[in-house]
Amino acid sequence: MKKIAAVILSLIFMFSMSACSSQDMESQNVVSISMTNAESSTENTEQSENDILHESTDSFENNHILIAYFTRWGNTNYPDDIDASVSASIVDNENIRYGTTEYIANMIAEEVNGDLYRIETIKPYTDNFEKLRNVNHNEMEQNFLPELKENDIDIAKYDTVFIGYPVWATDVPQAVISFMTKYDLSGKTVIPFCTHDGYGAGGSYQTIAEKSHAAVSLDGIAIESSYVSDAKNTVGDWLTAIGISDFDERNETAIQILVGDTILNGILYDTALAEEIKEYFPLTISMVGYGGREYYGGVDFYPENLEDGQRTFENGDITYCESHHNMAIFYNQTDNPDLSVDVIPIGHITSDLSVFDGLGSRADITFSLVE
Numbered sequence: 411m412k413k414i415a416a417v418i419l420s421l422i423f424m425f426s427m428s429a430c431s432s433q434d435m436e437s438q439n440v441v442s443i444s445m446t447n448a449e450s451s452t453e454n455t456e457q458s459e460n461d462i463l464h465e466s467t468d469s470f471e472n473n474h475i476l477i478a479y480f481t482r483w484g485n486t487n488y489p490d491d492i493d494a495s496v497s498a499s500i501v502d503n504e505n506i507r508y509g510t511t512e513y514i515a516n517m518i519a520e521e522v523n524g525d526l527y528r529i530e531t532i533k534p535y536t537d538n539f540e541k542l543r544n545v546n547h548n549e550m551e552q553n554f555l556p557e558l559k560e561n562d563i564d565i566a567k568y569d570t571v572f573i574g575y576p577v578w579a580t581d582v583p584q585a586v587i588s589f590m591t592k593y594d595l596s597g598k599t600v601i602p603f604c605t606h607d608g609y610g611a612g613g614s615y616q617t618i619a620e621k622s623h624a625a626v627s628l629d630g631i632a633i634e635s636s637y638v639s640d641a642k643n644t645v646g647d648w649l650t651a652i653g654i655s656d657f658d659e660r661n662e663t664a665i666q667i668l669v670g671d672t673i674l675n676g677i678l679y680d681t682a683l684a685e686e687i688k689e690y691f692p693l694t695i696s697m698v699g700y701g702g703r704e705y706y707g708g709v710d711f712y713p714e715n716l717e718d719g720q721r722t723f724e725n726g727d728i729t730y731c732e733s734h735h736n737m738a739i740f741y742n743q744t745d746n747p748d749l750s751v752d753v754i755p756i757g758h759i760t761s762d763l764s765v766f767d768g769l770g771s772r773a774d775i776t777f778s779l780v781e
């Protein structure tokens with residue numbers, strides 16, 4: 411049943427693909443961030459995987475965090491003259507090319523000081539999307555596990571393993587299952603992260619939790635491919651919320667948001683306004699859905715530490731609005747993304763936001779500090 415649903419969803423995805431991929435990639439304004447390991451791992455596509463791993467681990471000798479990721483770049487027979495600006499799976503940053511998921515993997519590695527490892531199959535995949543889609547469906551149908559290239563990775567030394575991948579047919583590519591089968595991840599903390607073209611993580615987090623036999627599976631993050639170049643703060647907030655990056659350094663506060671029966675992770679920013687509002691936690695607000703994009707509700711305190719506001723938002727933003735004297739959670743960029751009043755972001759929800767899609771017109775939402 412899960413597979414039939416996956417095939418149907420990926421067909422929907424295929425029809426919408428041509429509309430969103432190349433133009434989005436063309437318009438990407440790739441941020442310049444320091445990615446020492448990424449440069450060494452992608453500069454030369456002929457470089458062997460062992461060399462890549464060696465360079466990564468050299469700089470992080472006492473590391474206990476591994477960021478293993480699969481991506482089309484490095485696993486695909488692309489023609490030599492492939493144009494990165496029209497390919498859906500290549501991010502070009504100052505003439506260095508990354509896979510979409512690889513770009514996020516590098517952000518994580520930089521933030522948590524982890525070792526990078528690109529999962530590579532012995533047999534490369536086709537660069538033709540339709541053919542690749544069929545190959546993937548067949549691999550899924552037959553539970554085929556593509557063989558991975560050999561390497562000298564010492565999995566025992568890592569207690570935390572991030573697993574990154576592009577969502578394929580609403581699930582993980584089979585090569586990721588090969589990785590989880592080849593390496594013993596039992597007893598470890600496993601954290602999924604993925605990129606996708608608009609349909610979210612699908613069933614992939616569950617697959618990772620099941621197939622990795624992890625002792626602890628933490629909340630994953632799913633980033634739409636057209637946003638990867640601007641995802642640095644989102645990734646940083648998520649890492650803080652799941653307790654992996656250094657709270658003291660970032661000075662953000664981990665919070666939880668209870669929506670019905672669902673607990674979402676988030677952070678409060680290190681601002682005077684957020685600090686002031688934090689004093690009222692746990693804080694339950696009766697919120698009303700508006701415009702398919704936000705839930706808002708009045709508060710009965712009047713903060714003093716106000717800042718300049720803004721009329722735009724990112725999905726997941728938690729805001730305070732002075733003129734309406736309320737707080738809001740934004741969860742969906744609609745075709746009406748500009749606000750009529752200023753809001754001040756005080757924090758951000760890092761968990762999946764789909765709980766808001768099916769929520770009724772009114773809901774009690776509770777903000778609390780993580781114990």
Ligand SMILES: Cc1cc2nc3c(=O)[nH]c(=O)nc-3n(C[C@H](O)[C@H](O)[C@H](O)COP(=O)(O)O)c2cc1C
Nearest residue numbers: 481482499510511576577579580605606607608609
């Ligand atoms: C075979 C295949 C299946 C895909 N299936 C989905 C899907 O079900 N949902 C979705 O949102 N994106 C899907 N995508 C898009 C990729 O997840 C997305 O472009 C991703 O960011 C590519 O990452 P990469 O460059 O690291 O490979 C699919 C792409 C391919 C090639």
